Amino acid sequence: MNIVKQGLAASLIALACAGAGASAAQAGEIAVIVKTTNSNFWQNVNKGAKAAIEGQSEHTMSFDGPAAESAIADEVNLVENAINRGVAGIVLAPSDPDALAPVVKRAYESGIPVVIIDSALADSAKGTYQAFLSTDNCAAGEEVAKRMIEEAGDSGKVAVMSYVAGVGSEIGRVGCFSDYLKNNSKLEIVGPYYSQSQMATALNQTTDVLSANPDLVGIFGANEPTAVGMGRAIVQAGKAGQMTAIGFDGNQDLQQFVRDGVLDAIAVQGSFAMGEKGVDTVIKLINGEKVDDFINTGVVIVDKDNIDSPEAQNVLY
Template sequence: MKSVFRCLALVGAVAVTAIPATAIAQEIAVIVKTTSSNFWQNVNRGAQAGVETLDGYTMSFDGPASESDIAAQVNMVDNAINRGVAGLVLAPSDPEALVPSVQRAYESGIPVVIIDSALAQGAEDYYQAFLSTDNNAAGQLMAQTMINAVGPEGQIAIMSYVPGVGSEIGRVGGFTDYIEANSNIEIVNTLYSQSQMATALNQTTDTLSAYPELDGIFGANEPTAVGMGRAIVQAGREGSLVALGFDGNEDLQQFVRDGVLEAIAVQGSFQMGEMGVQTIAKLLAGEEVEEFINTGVVLVTKNNIDSEQAQNVLY
């Protein structure tokens, strides 16, 4: 477990914790990978719900126009530190590039909670908690689902998003390792959309053309899976191959209902935002928190999409 006192003691700022949370309005900054995705907007809704349960706090929400605009996210974090936010909830777009800014927050006595994607190994001392899907386990779950549907042999493709991002490393790494260890399925390629739907659509179209006998395909995040699904429909390939997606916006839900996608793995995005700001408040109150908090994943298929469990995470 970690406490914010570990951070504050380093810089001699323990007196900050003596201010009751209700004494002044304090800003909790939530900075995500991009504001142009339904997934991150659902994180925003969760954060808003979370801050409403807290006395004396406000919440700001920000992120770049694109997940690949790492420099913009670094600037947003630095600006939050400069204006003296009470705490920071951050979904880092790059595991390395955000470390200096998070270290600076640490040295400024600002508690940091990381959500969704991990920072580089060695940065653990600079933040107090990590809230995320267990992406490796989620990737393995989707690989097991693929094997169950395709069989022990065949050809599949992986449509990934931003190489090197913590969630991508765990999710696609877990998927790939499980496929290789538990089947004779060949992974014919792994392509990166940079989380751009149009790019994923074009990449999937090219893949379907290059591999007309493809047995399965995995879209590893929301915009990638949406582009993949649209390409499958345009090629008339729905039902002729096993397509799996990740995340759960309205487009992906409809693909499941229509049989374009066999299943989607849906993260607790709302929970990341809600629990993220609440964890910051606990740290500011001097409470201990778990270093890793699993926000979970639900495998959604046509058979369970209307269940309470699925509806609680779909957005």
């Protein structure tokens, strides 16, 4: 009797554990999992993904992400849950190149196609996902560096306000920005400082940097929350227009900073395109079609002169 009871208890526990994750996937569900849902940039990715799903009935879409980009374990759990409920495909923006690699491998072993967007996975993950869609972050960083040299001149201090150290997009974007300045100018880099993609942290860090370096000729905010915090700090310090300030990404706050002359320019990624093309690519994979290994979703340098142009308006959000 005790053995039977123990067996029944074990079965009930197993069933409870199986049901502890998300419920079963909807028919043909494509799980879009991003670094955080608390960002206009990622919500614009969501809009693009929805646009790809609309007008067809074979697939559904779910959109999720942690509360913050630094909540890496939470993103791993979201991917685990998607695999456990048997989704048809995954579009993933990995918050950490190493931490997300094992769970992507598990998706691959489960026969679920995975498309990576925005930030690269570690080299160890190659072969476990089918396509990578992103801004060429190194090329984008170099474009910002060229603009910085044009506007700020060839010498002086440039502060780098970065976000999460070691993230694939940060390595390319900030690394290539810094390398280009070092190799093509006499500009001295102050930083980088890491905001953990928190606007308030970036504001405080920028306030301190501006106070400690009154002779700055330039400053670069390398992603949306960081650039917004940087812009607000510049305004609060009364230093708008006193240095070349360039941000990355293109939400309403950053657009207004450009219009007001707080920021000289913003480098804007095709976030809508990441979502739309990411879902389109997964659907092609599900249908057995071949896709390119890398799809560049591009970047546009937006300033006061071109902010109302069709090219800019297509990427701003």
